[in-house]
Amino acid sequence: MQAIRELYKIGKGPSSSHTLAPERACRYFVQTFGAFPCYEAELFGSLSFTGKGHRTDEVIKDTLPGETTVIFSQNWNEDFPNGFYLRALNEKKERIHQWTVFSLGGGSIQIKECPLHWNDEVYNETNLKEILELCKAEQISLTDYIYAHEPDLKEYLGEILQAMIDCVERGLHTEGILPGKLHMERSAKHLYMSACQADVNDQRNMKLMAFAYAASEENAAGDTCVTAPTLGACGVMASYMYYVAKVMQLPKDEIIDSIAVGGLFGNLIKANATISGAVGGCQAEVGAAVSMTAASCAYLMGMGQNQIEYAAEIAMEHNLGLTCDPVMGYVMIPCIERNAMGVLRAVESAQLSKYMSSIRKHLISFDMVVKTMNDTGKQIPIELKETSEGGLAKEYDDKR
Numbered sequence: 001m002q003a004i005r006e007l008y009k010i011g012k013g014p015s016s017s018h019t020l021a022p023e024r025a026c027r028y029f030v031q032t033f034g035a036f037p038c039y040e041a042e043l044f045g046s047l048s049f050t051g052k053g054h055r056t057d058e059v060i061k062d063t064l065p066g067e068t069t070v071i072f073s074q075n076w077n078e079d080f081p082n083g084f085y086l087r088a089l090n091e092k093k094e095r096i097h098q099w100t101v102f103s104l105g106g107g108s109i110q111i112k113e114c115p116l117h118w119n120d121e122v123y124n125e126t127n128l129k130e131i132l133e134l135c136k137a138e139q140i141s142l143t144d145y146i147y148a149h150e151p152d153l154k155e156y157l158g159e160i161l162q163a164m165i166d167c168v169e170r171g172l173h174t175e176g177i178l179p180g181k182l183h184m185e186r187s188a189k190h191l192y193m194s195a196c197q198a199d200v201n202d203q204r205n206m207k208l209m210a211f212a213y214a215a216s217e218e219n220a221a222g223d224t225c226v227t228a229p230t231l232g233a234c235g236v237m238a239s240y241m242y243y244v245a246k247v248m249q250l251p252k253d254e255i256i257d258s259i260a261v262g263g264l265f266g267n268l269i270k271a272n273a274t275i276s277g278a279v280g281g282c283q284a285e286v287g288a289a290v291s292m293t294a295a296s297c298a299y300l301m302g303m304g305q306n307q308i309e310y311a312a313e314i315a316m317e318h319n320l321g322l323t324c325d326p327v328m329g330y331v332m333i334p335c336i337e338r339n340a341m342g343v344l345r346a347v348e349s350a351q352l353s354k355y356m357s358s359i360r361k362h363l364i365s366f367d368m369v370v371k372t373m374n375d376t377g378k379q380i381p382i383e384l385k386e387t388s389e390g391g392l393a394k395e396y397d398d399k400r
Contacts, residue, residue, distance in 0.1 A: 001123040001271045002108075003150055004263035008160045009107045009227045013219030014331040016231040017082065017276055017386075018047060018054035020107035025099070026063040029086055032114070033097050038089035039068040044076035046278035047084055047103060049387035053180065053329020055222060078102070080110070081382075082278040105276025105284065106229045122149050127367045128268055132305055142305060143257045146264055157256045157263075160226055164215070164238040165245055167225045171214025178220045180330045186221075188214035207247065208347070209340035211239035216336040229266040229275040232282075232331045233289035235339030236346060237262060240293050244300060254300060262296035265312045265366070272367070273374035277324035277386040280377030286335075286342045287319030287373065293346035298353055311353035313366040315346055320369070320376050323384035325391030334392060 011020035022041070041060045043051050051057055057070040076083070080102040088097040100112035110119065125131045135145055147153060171188045178184045191213055195206030216235035219225045228237040241259065244250045266275070269288045274280040294315035298308040327333040356362070383390025 001121065001126070001267050002119055003122040003153075004146065004260065004267055005150060005153060005156055006108060006118050007106060007227070007229055007263050007266050007270060008157070008259070010160070010163045010224060011107055011227065011231065012059075013222050013225055013231045013234075015054040016107035016227045017103045017105055017278060018051060018056045019059045019222070020227065020231065021103040021109045022047070022056055022084065022101070023059050023063050024107060025086060025101040025109050025111065026060055028111075028116075029088070029097075029099060030063075030065060033088055035065045036088040036096065037066045037091050038093055039064045039066050040071065040085075040087040040089060041068065042071040042073050042085040042087075044073055044078075044084060045082040046386040047082055048072040048074060049389065050326065050329035053326070053388070054331065078112070080104070082276060103276070103278070105274055105279065106227045106270070107231070108270075123267075127272060128265075128309060129365065129367055131264075132309070135305060142261050142264060142299075142308070146260045153260060154256055157259050158252070161241060161245070161252070161256055161259060163224065163226050164228075164241045167218050167223070167234070168211050168214045168238055168242040170223065171216075171218040172210070174217070178217060178332060179222065180332070181328055182330055182332055184220075184332050186217045188217050204243075205344055208239050208243055208343045211242045212236060212340040212343045213336060215239060215242075216331075216339045220330065220332050220336060228262075228292065229270060229288050230277070230285045232277060232335055233285040233339060233342070235336070236286065236289035236342040237293045237296065239339070239343040240297060240346060250300065258296040258299045261299045261308065262292035265295040266292040268366070269316070269370055269373070272370045274377060279385065280373065281322055281380045281385050282324040282338070283319045283322040283373055284377060285324065286338050287316055287322050289339075290319055290342045290346045290349070291316040293343060294349040294353075297347055297350035301350060301354060303350070303354060303357075307353050307357045309366045310357055310362050311350040313362065313364060313369050314352055315349040316366070316369045316373060317364060318345065318349075320373055321380070323380060323391050324386040325384055325393040326386065326388055327393045327396045329388045329393075333396070
């Protein structure tokens with residue numbers, strides 16, 4: 001598996017696959033070859049279908065230093081379904097350099113012509129069963145295992161936690177209309193005010209949802225958020241981390257450790273399935289985020305390794321088959337509301353694990369459900385994988 005550091009990234013929304021990944025590729029392209037007078041980016045797959053709504057063309061033009069043409073195409077002959085050709089041209093518009101860039105999900109990229117050092121394998125174990133067996137044999141915790149492989153991770157995750165907190169904080173204090181043709185009003189501030197006045201039994205859930213709205217609206221506005229594991233799903237973990245930091249006021253070190261544990265489960269999903277909505281549907285984004293957050297929550301509740309696994313498994317299992325059908329290509333409907341529901345499901349998954357673990361042994365492992373998610377994603381039609389060609393996106397367009 002790759003480093004957890006490559007899973008959590010700080011970047012601008014609204015989509016890690018569509019904005020952060022192309023931006024990273026373009027910056028590295030210029031760093032590698034220098035500036036050219038002209039560039040051309042030819043987008044394929046989901047990058048082409050929803051690139052306008054996700055501002056892919058804008059971020060590419062803003063990042064490259066020369067005159068840039070963005071082409072939206074469909075005839076993609078590469079193995080991975082989501083990617084683009086990036087070309088440097090001279091004054092005569094003659095092609096000098098070309099990269100084939102794959103957007104893997106969560107802002108991660110792969111370049112066919114250029115191996116990337118940040119994609120190096122850091123962990124030898126390939127699934128959770130192997131990790132738990134090693135931890136048992138060596139009598140170490142999950143955090144011991146993680147920090148042994150990434151000694152500098154804790155400091156980096158401190159920055160990630162602060163970025164999550166800052167993102168939610170901004171979202172709670174910002175009003176106005178989100179960019180795009182949907183003309184959606186921001187709701188986080190008013191939802192939080194309602195949460196503070198709600199019945200005491202409703203306050204926790206209402207606040208969690210308000211925090212998720214805050215982060216997701218920041219993302220939809222193109223502001224800075226954290227991939228956890230993607231920007232479209234950033235509100236799930238950011239909401240929970242804001243809650244335990246600001247409302248529960250848990251120690252910072254414990255929260256950071258919980259982010260590391262959640263990241264381990266996200267990494268396993270990324271390595272053995274996908275975190276790309278264009279590949280696996282929203283089960284790969286919000287589903288993965290719920291699973292990661294459930295693991296983090298279970299860790300902070302003081303659960304053992306098997307209970308943490310069960311929490312993550314429950315969360316992933318009950319997001320299987322979740323489609324990605326953003327209305328008009330914007331990361332707004334159903335994405336923002338789905339993040340709010342996702343954080344509640346994460347907490348409830350951890351709670352169910354806590355009590356069910358004392359009743360009976362769970363029969364479905366985390367590794368099983370990740371494999372199932374991967375297989376399910378292959379069966380989801382392309383119209384329901386971030387193309388806005390089917391599902392809710394099609395139904396809304398039909399009603400316009």
